[in-house]
Amino acid sequence: MRIKPLLLATVLGLAALGAQAQTAAARPAAPAAAVSPEYRLGSGDVIRIMVYQNPDLTLETRVSETGVISFPLLGNVRIGGLGVTAAEKLIADGLKNGNFVKSPQVTLTLLQVKGNQASVLGQVNRPGRYPIETADMRLTDLLANAGGVATTGGDMLVLSGMRNGKPFRTEIDLPNVFSADQNRANDVLIQNGDVLWVDRAPLVYIYGEVQRPGPFRLERGMTLMQALAAGGGLNQRGTERGIRVHRKAADGRVQVVQPTMDESLRDGDVVYVKESLF
Structure with missing residues (x-):
C-alpha cells in the first residue's frame, strides 16, 4: 500500500517535466547576436x-x-x-x-587603409576619398568623415557603386535615416568603390518689393508665406495682390501662377512681388 503514493508522485513529477518541456519548446528562441563582418584586406593596405x-x-x-x-x-x-x-x-x-x-x-x-575606399562628392564640407576602415561602415559614417552636409546641400543623397558584380544606385532621403522608427536599412552599408553624391539644396528666388530679395533654401513644405518671411516680408511698396510665381513646367516652359499664401512652393520657383499702385 505504500507503493501507490510513491508511484503517484513519480507520475505527477514526470507530467510536470513534460509540461516544462512543452513550454520550453513553444517559447521562441532568443535571436542570435548580430556579428559584424570583418574588414577585408585590399591592395595598397x-x-x-x-x-x-x-x-x-x-x-x-x-x-x-x-x-x-x-x-x-x-x-x-x-x-x-x-x-x-x-x-x-x-x-x-x-x-x-x-x-x-x-x-x-x-x-x-x-x-x-588604402585598398578599400569610397568617395564623397557634391555639397559636403570636405569632399574627397575616404578609407573604409571597418566592414560595417555605414552611409552616416562616410558622411561624417566628409564633415557632414554643407549648408548648401540638400536632403536627397545618391549612392552608386557595384553590388554582386552589377551596377548599383539608390537614392537616400537623409532625414528618414534618423526617423523615429530608426530603420537601419536606410543607413546603407558602404562598399569599396562607392560614390556618394550630395546634391545642392532646392532653391526659390524672390525679387521685387521685398526687404531682402535673392535666392533662399526651399525647406520641405515651405509655403509662399514662409518664403516671403525668409525674404524679410514685403516692403512698404509691396502688395500681396501683386504676387506672381514663375514656375517651369515639365515641358520646360515657364508658367505664371498666382498661388495662395498657404500653397507650397517648388524647387526653382521665382516669386515676384509687384509694387502697389495705391
Missing part, C-alpha cells in the same frame, strides 16, 4: 605581421596590386580579399605545415 616569440618573422609591408605579400620562409602569400583573421590563419598554417614554427601564433595589424 599597409600591414604589420608578428609571430609570437619569433621576432625575425616580423614584417611591415604593403599589399600589392594583385593582393600578394612576400613573407619570410613562405614567399608570396595572397591575402587580398581575406579578412584579418583568415589572413592570420593562412600564414600560421603555412608556417606550421612547412615545419618552420611548431605552434605559430600570428597577429596581423592594419596600419593604413
Whole structure:
C-alpha cells in the first residue's frame, strides 16, 4: 500500500517535466547576436605581421596590386580579399605545415587603409576619398568623415557603386535615416568603390518689393508665406495682390501662377512681388 503514493508522485513529477518541456519548446528562441563582418584586406593596405616569440618573422609591408605579400620562409602569400583573421590563419598554417614554427601564433595589424575606399562628392564640407576602415561602415559614417552636409546641400543623397558584380544606385532621403522608427536599412552599408553624391539644396528666388530679395533654401513644405518671411516680408511698396510665381513646367516652359499664401512652393520657383499702385 505504500507503493501507490510513491508511484503517484513519480507520475505527477514526470507530467510536470513534460509540461516544462512543452513550454520550453513553444517559447521562441532568443535571436542570435548580430556579428559584424570583418574588414577585408585590399591592395595598397599597409600591414604589420608578428609571430609570437619569433621576432625575425616580423614584417611591415604593403599589399600589392594583385593582393600578394612576400613573407619570410613562405614567399608570396595572397591575402587580398581575406579578412584579418583568415589572413592570420593562412600564414600560421603555412608556417606550421612547412615545419618552420611548431605552434605559430600570428597577429596581423592594419596600419593604413588604402585598398578599400569610397568617395564623397557634391555639397559636403570636405569632399574627397575616404578609407573604409571597418566592414560595417555605414552611409552616416562616410558622411561624417566628409564633415557632414554643407549648408548648401540638400536632403536627397545618391549612392552608386557595384553590388554582386552589377551596377548599383539608390537614392537616400537623409532625414528618414534618423526617423523615429530608426530603420537601419536606410543607413546603407558602404562598399569599396562607392560614390556618394550630395546634391545642392532646392532653391526659390524672390525679387521685387521685398526687404531682402535673392535666392533662399526651399525647406520641405515651405509655403509662399514662409518664403516671403525668409525674404524679410514685403516692403512698404509691396502688395500681396501683386504676387506672381514663375514656375517651369515639365515641358520646360515657364508658367505664371498666382498661388495662395498657404500653397507650397517648388524647387526653382521665382516669386515676384509687384509694387502697389495705391
